[in-house]
Every structure is written in structure tokens, then in C-alpha cells.
Amino acid sequence: MPGLVHVVDDDPSFRTAIERRLKLAGYDVATYASAQDLLDAAPGDDQPGCILLDVRIPGLSGPELQSRLVASGSTLPIIFLTGHADTATTVRTIKAGAEDFLTKPVSSELLLDAIERALVRQEAVRSQRGRLEVFRAHLARLTPREWQVFDLIVRGKINKQIAYDLGTTERTVKAHRHQVMEKMEVHSLAELVSIAERLGMLDTKGG
Known part of the structure; x- marks a missing residue:
């Protein structure tokens, strides 16, 4: 080399x-x-x-x-x-x-x-x-609501809790969740959490 x-x-x-x-x-x-x-x-x-x-x-x-x-x-x-x-x-x-x-x-x-x-x-x-630059570029494609859903998913919230937190329906959360997975180009929750961790998103609110 x-x-x-x-x-x-x-x-x-x-x-x-x-x-x-x-x-x-x-x-x-x-x-x-x-x-x-x-x-x-x-x-x-x-x-x-x-x-x-x-x-x-x-x-x-x-x-x-x-x-x-x-x-x-x-x-x-x-x-x-x-x-x-x-x-x-x-x-x-x-x-x-x-x-x-x-x-x-x-x-x-x-x-x-x-x-x-x-x-x-x-x-x-x-x-x-x-x-990391690729992940940041993917993140920039999320809408503000998708970003909120992403943030709550990686903090361990289930669809029902996210729907309650955001004042929406579980069905809407599922649709957002699907969009988040597609835009971030991942296939599992574990991958999503790993990206959030590497981008430093999980340190900001003490866990």
C-alpha cells in the first residue's frame, strides 16, 4: 500500500x-x-x-x-x-x-x-x-416528523408510546417508521440504533 x-x-x-x-x-x-x-x-x-x-x-x-x-x-x-x-x-x-x-x-x-x-x-x-458522512446525508432526508419518530425509536419506545408522545395514531407511526428505515437504508432496529449511536444522538438526553 x-x-x-x-x-x-x-x-x-x-x-x-x-x-x-x-x-x-x-x-x-x-x-x-x-x-x-x-x-x-x-x-x-x-x-x-x-x-x-x-x-x-x-x-x-x-x-x-x-x-x-x-x-x-x-x-x-x-x-x-x-x-x-x-x-x-x-x-x-x-x-x-x-x-x-x-x-x-x-x-x-x-x-x-x-x-x-x-x-x-x-x-x-x-x-x-x-x-458517518453518508449517515448524515441520509438523516438530512428525513422530514421533521420522521426525525422525531427516528429519535424515539432509537431510545427504545414502541409504536404505541411514540403515537401517544406525538399525539398521532399507531398506524401513522408505522408509516413514518417505514419511511425512516427506507431513507436511512437499514433493515433492522439494531442497525438504526447503531447509526444513532455513531452519530452521537444517544448521548444528548442522558441515555
């Missing part, structure tokens, strides 16, 4: 060596001498890619750059590389979502393994995000 690897390291010889290794493995490579250079380039995450990031770089450190990228909503996975591994930094960066933490000098096998895992995870995040 080729992709674009962003290498951030202040050591020019290391950047050159890593770039050569990654290009041999079929990856596109962009190199940066500092965290600020990467931020200035503002790499998008619209194509497969990841960041190889040195922990100790002049100016903005690796973990600080990670915080900035997370805050900006970037989904580019980060693999940390360091010549001086310390447990506290490792734990902190992994907790903040880093893909891996490798110690220099790193073998090509370890490095390429970590990059491949990072790209697979990024693809999973992207496809999940894509599916």
Missing part, C-alpha cells in the same frame, strides 16, 4: 538516508527540518500517508507538534523516532494517539512494518468518517 511519508528530523544525513530507504520501498517522501516546516506545508490527509517524527527537534518538539496536529483535526498517523527513548514520553505520545514509538537506529523491517500499520489504521479511520 504505497503512500506519502512526511519525515520530520533536524539531521540532514538521517533525512537523506530514510528518504532513500522509503523510496526504495515504493513510498513518496516529503522531508522537513523542523516541526514548523511541516505545519507551514499543512499536509492534507486526503491521500494515504503518515508522519515520521523525531521527538527532540529544535523549536517545536515532536510531542508538541503532535498536539497541534490533533487539535487541527488531522488524521495523519504519527510514528515517533528517537535516539533517546524514555518511558514517560513514549506513554504520553501513544496515549495521545501515536501509532508507534521507534528507537534509532531503526531497521528497515521495523520501520516499514510500522508505516504499513499506520496506513491501514488511517484507511479505517477515513472509511469510518466517510460512512
Whole structure:
């Protein structure tokens, strides 16, 4: 799975060596001498890619750059590389979502393994995000009344209760329910609840 690897390291010889290794493995490579250079380039995450990031770089450190990228909503996975591994930094960066933490000098096998895992995870995040966008588009097709019915169904109300809550008949609720299932493109209540959960609809009213 080729992709674009962003290498951030202040050591020019290391950047050159890593770039050569990654290009041999079929990856596109962009190199940066500092965290600020990467931020200035503002790499998008619209194509497969990841960041190889040195922990100790002049100016903005690796973990600080990670915080900035997370805050900006970037989904580019980060693999940390360091010549001086310390447990506290490792734990902190992994907790903040880093893909891996490798110690220099790193073998090509370890490095390429970590990059491949990072790209697979990024693809999973992207496809999940894509599916949420599809769900939101389906949701936007519901009429206000269908939306109310959807909301009550996923909170566990039966047709009779929904009819009472909305001041309508069970028959009308059944018709709305059918429309909701069709527009949301689902075949079961379980699927509907799962979508509502993923869209964060079930957190809003405390259950």
C-alpha cells in the first residue's frame, strides 16, 4: 500500500538516508527540518500517508507538534523516532494517539512494518468518517416528523408510546417508521440504533 511519508528530523544525513530507504520501498517522501516546516506545508490527509517524527527537534518538539496536529483535526498517523527513548514520553505520545514509538537506529523491517500499520489504521479511520458522512446525508432526508419518530425509536419506545408522545395514531407511526428505515437504508432496529449511536444522538438526553 504505497503512500506519502512526511519525515520530520533536524539531521540532514538521517533525512537523506530514510528518504532513500522509503523510496526504495515504493513510498513518496516529503522531508522537513523542523516541526514548523511541516505545519507551514499543512499536509492534507486526503491521500494515504503518515508522519515520521523525531521527538527532540529544535523549536517545536515532536510531542508538541503532535498536539497541534490533533487539535487541527488531522488524521495523519504519527510514528515517533528517537535516539533517546524514555518511558514517560513514549506513554504520553501513544496515549495521545501515536501509532508507534521507534528507537534509532531503526531497521528497515521495523520501520516499514510500522508505516504499513499506520496506513491501514488511517484507511479505517477515513472509511469510518466517510460512512458517518453518508449517515448524515441520509438523516438530512428525513422530514421533521420522521426525525422525531427516528429519535424515539432509537431510545427504545414502541409504536404505541411514540403515537401517544406525538399525539398521532399507531398506524401513522408505522408509516413514518417505514419511511425512516427506507431513507436511512437499514433493515433492522439494531442497525438504526447503531447509526444513532455513531452519530452521537444517544448521548444528548442522558441515555
